Amino acid sequence: xxITKLLGEKNMKDASxxxxxxxxxxxxxxxIMAAGVIPIAEDVVQFLYSSKYIDAAPIFRVYVLVDIxxxxxxxxxxxxxxxxxxxxxxxxxxxxxxxxxxxxxxKALGVIGPSIxxxxxxxxxxxxxxxxxxxxxxxxxxxILNVKVLLSHLIKITVLCIAEGVLRNILxxxxxxxxxxxxICFGTYFTLACLLFKNKIIHYYTRLNERRF
Numbered sequence: 001x002x003i004t005k006l007l008g009e010k011n012m013k014d015a016s017x018x019x020x021x022x023x024x025x026x027x028x029x030x031x032i033m034a035a036g037v038i039p040i041a042e043d044v045v046q047f048l049y050s051s052k053y054i055d056a057a058p059i060f061r062v063y064v065l066v067d068i069x070x071x072x073x074x075x076x077x078x079x080x081x082x083x084x085x086x087x088x089x090x091x092x093x094x095x096x097x098x099x100x101x102x103x104x105x106x107k108a109l110g111v112i113g114p115s116i117x118x119x120x121x122x123x124x125x126x127x128x129x130x131x132x133x134x135x136x137x138x139x140x141x142x143x144i145l146n147v148k149v150l151l152s153h154l155i156k157i158t159v160l161c162i163a164e165g166v167l168r169n170i171l172x173x174x175x176x177x178x179x180x181x182x183x184i185c186f187g188t189y190f191t192l193a194c195l196l197f198k199n200k201i202i203h204y205y206t207r208l209n210e211r212r213f
Contacts, residue, residue: 004080007137016137018208019077020144023130025204026072028153028197034068035157036189039165043178043185062115069122077133086132094125156196164189 003022006015037044041057041064078087098121105113127141134141168185175181194201 003076007077007081012137012139015077016134016139016144019133019137020146021204021207022076023072023074023145024149025201025208027150028200028204030068030071031153031157032190032193032197034064034071035161036164036186036193037064039161039189040168040182040185043168043181046178047182059112059115062112062119066115066119066122069119069126072126074126074129074133077136078129081136083132083136087129090125090128090132094121097121097124153197153200157193160189160193160196163192 003015003018006012006018038061041061042054045053045057045060075087098117101117101121102114105117107113109116130145131141134144137144164185167188168181171181171184175184
């Protein structure tokens with residue numbers, strides 16, 4: 001609603017600043033919540049489904065990455081500015097590209113191919129949405145999406161995920177219960193991630209709430 005109001009008032013400077021802060025807040029919180037599932041994918045698959053689906057864990061990991069992009073609300077500005085035709089074009093183009101790439105990567109990589117195709121198309125369509133959002137607000141994509149800061153966050157979360165994977169392997173030597181493994185591993189990961197990103201999350205959350213007044 002706030003971005004819609006700013007766009008309606010043609011206040012592009014404040015709209016782009018708000019959208020940039022929203023993207024960074026969304027990136028951090030979404031990555032923290034979802035990335036921690038990747039190192040314990042086998043256990044999560046067994047918990048959600050059953051042990052006979054454990055071979056699908058690599059595909060599950062890829063779709064976790066897809067969901068990280070999907071839940072970032074990248075179409076916010078385009079929706080708020082009424083660019084429904086552009087969104088439709090991106091959606092249809094993504095659908096067709098995904099269909100073609102699904103077939104190609106399935107033949108090249110097997111069953112994991114379609115999930116990788118979906119991830120690649122989601123990345124491209126996401127970047128297109130950010131690009132057109134920046135254009136709509138009269139700015140550049142690098143002014144909205146701070147790649148250097150984003151990569152820094154990504155590296156930190158990757159290190160935490162690696163540590164979580166190591167913890168899982170150690171626990172497997174002593175505990176043969178996937179639910180207990182999930183609770184301990186994800187709980188440890190999530191606690192450390194919250195401590196590590198606490199100040200950033202509070203900073204972006206505070207800035208976003210300030211814009212309401």
